[in-house]
Structures are given as structure tokens and as C-alpha cells.
Amino acid sequence: MSAFVLQVQDLDESGKEWNFAIGTDWLSSALAGTELKPTGHEGAFHVHAQRTGQDILVQGQLSADMLASCARCLADVAIDVDLAVAALFSPEHTRPYSSEEIEVRLDETNRDYYGGTEIVLDPMVREHLLLEVPMKALCSDDCEGIPIPERLRPPNEVFGTSALDARFAPLLKLKEELTKKEE
Numbered sequence: 643m644s645a646f647v648l649q650v651q652d653l654d655e656s657g658k659e660w661n662f663a664i665g666t667d668w669l670s671s672a673l674a675g676t677e678l679k680p681t682g683h684e685g686a687f688h689v690h691a692q693r694t695g696q697d698i699l700v701q702g703q704l705s706a707d708m709l710a711s712c713a714r715c716l717a718d719v720a721i722d723v724d725l726a727v728a729a730l731f732s733p734e735h736t737r738p739y740s741s742e743e744i745e746v747r748l749d750e751t752n753r754d755y756y757g758g759t760e761i762v763l764d765p766m767v768r769e770h771l772l773l774e775v776p777m778k779a780l781c782s783d784d785c786e787g788i789p790i791p792e793r794l795r796p797p798n799e800v801f802g803t804s805a806l807d808a809r810f811a812p813l814l815k816l817k818e819e820l821t822k823k824e825e
């Protein structure tokens with residue numbers, strides 16, 4: 643179910659405004675299958691769209707909160723998205739067919755196509771949200787990662803008296819004797 647839909651018939655050259663709420667349900671399904679989680683707060687998507695010839699220029703301001711996992715300690719990391727987005731939607735019948743033409747048009751960032759009477763912005767919103775998340779999110783720059791439990795740490799002193807391996811006993815005795823001689 644698309645949440646951010648513009649009716650093409652509503653659009654003229656002076657443009658029109660939309661104020662969408664980014665619901666938590668929408669966010670949950672948009673983030674499904676990613677490492678990201680919604681925070682339970684609604685986001686907002688303010689859109690201005692206008693017709694320019696047969697194309698529709700969409701400009702928007704997108705704000706939403708998400709949670710990523712710290713790459714080192716797995717703690718939640720708040721990702722607050724607040725960014726301007728823009729895309730130019732052309733009628734589906736103008737979509738290039740030859741690969742040569744597609745290559746040329748790839749230079750034009752954020753061009754998309756619409757068919758029928760609606761422009762669906764859901765994929766664009768999702769894409770921008772995912773692009774805002776760093777490859778390695780960190781809870782803080784000096785995060786030291788998951789603390790290693792004491793019992794899993796390597797012993798500090800191999801020749802410490804506690805938990806000494808019986809096989810080291812002769813060596814320890816020798817060490818004691820040598821130390822005595824040095825005194």
C-alpha cells in the first residue's frame with residue numbers, strides 16, 4: 643500500500659504542496675529486511691510538486707528517526723534523517739529503451755518515470771532513508787566494542803600462582819631458586 647501518492651491531474655505549473663506523515667507502520671515495512679529499526683516516532687515528508695512541460699518536478703523535505711546497530715558493540719544508534727530531496731518524473735512512454743540512451747541519462751540524477759495518473763513517491767522515500775545510514779554506524783567514535791567477560795580473557799600472568807598448570811611447577815621452583823641465588 644503506497645503512502646505517498648500524488649495525483650498527476652492535481653498538478654499545474656504553479657505547483658502544489660503536500661504534507662505527509664511517515665507512519666510507524668510504513669517505516670516498519672520499509673525497513674523490513676534491513677538492519678534498521680523504526681523508533682516508534684512518526685516522520686514527516688513535505689512535498690512541493692509542479693509540472694514543467696510533460697515532466698513533474700518533485701521537491702521535498704524528509705525527516706524521520708531510525709535505529710541502526712553499532713558496528714562494534716551492537717547498541718542502538720539513533721539515525722536522525724532530515725534532508726532535502728528532489729526528483730524529476732517523466733511520463734513512462736519517454737523511458738529510454740536502448741542501453742546507449744540509458745547510459746546517457748544515468749548522468750541525470752534522480753530522474754524517474756510515472757505511468758498512469760499517479761506519482762508514487764514511496765520507493766524514493768525509502769531509498770533516501772537507507773542512503774542516509776552510514777555503512778558502519780557507531781554509538782560513539784571511541785566505542786570499544788563489546789566488553790570481553792573476565793572468564794574469557796587470557797590470563798595476565800602465565801606464571802601467576804593462581805590457577806597454575808601443574809606442569810609449570812618445576813619451572814616455578816627453578817625460577818625461585820635462581821631468584822634466591824641472585825639475591
Ligand SMILES: [Zn+2]
Binds near residue numbers: 712715716782786
Ligand atoms: Zn558501540
